[in-house]
Amino acid sequence: MLKFFGRGAGFADEHNGAYFTIGSKMILMDCPLITFFRLKKEGIAHFYITSSDQVDIIPKTAVEQIEINKSQKAVSELIIAITHTHSDHIGGLGLTIHYASFIWGIPVTVIAPSEEVRDNLGYMLEKLEGCAKSAYRLVTAEEYIAENRDGWLKAAIPTTHVPNLEGKCFGYNLKVEGKNVVYTGDTCTLEPFLPYIIEETVLYTECSAYNTDVHIFVEKLLDYSDFFRDNSVEVFLMHLDDIDAIKERIAETDFELAPLA
Structure with a gap:
């Protein structure tokens, strides 16, 4: 399942970002600075290896080979799925693309949830970050689903977050x-x-300790408890603005905090 480099909200030190692996592909959910820092500091292969409990995804022989030869490229492709363009979600995107190109020598695919977000990301990466077009591929979720039959990406789901990004926020x-x-x-x-x-x-x-118009209040999530229980849904909370308050509130529930890598 997913593991998190950070699970904090916009003003946290470790912003919300997750990953999982399928075969030799590493998929990142958003790319905040903490994601870049962790991958650079600990090495991209480290996170592939620590996902080796996904025995139905990663062949045991492949994991053993990586343990024997740490210099071998464990990850053949880095795929980054972007939910929206707030800086706490894409702050490390340009750096990660640069580093993957110059240091890891790994191709990067960036998935935008819509054509409009793709255009925004394309402008940022080319005109502002100065990423070489040869260093990454930028596609929409619809395009990726059409061309890839590995089946991990099913749909981009439009949602509502903040007025200034109306129509450009997705899960x-x-x-x-x-x-x-x-x-x-x-x-x-x-x-x-x-x-x-x-x-x-x-x-x-996502989950907030505060009742605002831009995030899901923890009490509103708890209102779905019967629905989650009746459908055997596992619930993990992320993008936390007050971890202690949220942890205290869910102490007697089946909700859990998103697991850190």
Whole structure:
């Protein structure tokens, strides 16, 4: 399942960013600075190896070979799925592309949830970050799904977050380790995701200790407790603005904090 480089909200030291691996591909959910820092400091192969418990995804022989030869490229492709363009979600994107090109020698695919977000990201990466076009490929989620039959990406789900990014905030429906996964990104409501939350779904949802118009208040998430329980949904909370307050509030529930890598 997903592991997190950080699970903090916009003003946290470690912003929300997650990853999982499929074969030799590493998939990043957003790319804040903490994601770049962790990958650079600990090495991209480290996180591939620590996912070796995903035995149905990563062949044991492949993991053993990596342990024998740490210089071998464990990851053949880095795929980065972007939910929206707030800086706490894409702050490390340009750096990661540069580093993957110059140091790791790994191709990067950036997935934008829509054409409009793709155009925004394209301008940023080319005109502002100065990333060479040869260093990355930028596609929409729809394009990626059409051309890739590995099946991990099922859909980009439009949602509502902040007025200034109206129509440009998304979550994702994924398939990881054979399980249905819903990843909300930043959102003020769970409603757009409910059709995708089927039985035995693993839900990674943002959560706020405060009742605002731009994030999901923890009490509103708790209102779905019966629905989650009746459908055997596993709930992991991310993008946390007050971890202690949220941890205290969910202490007597089945909710868990998103697991850190």
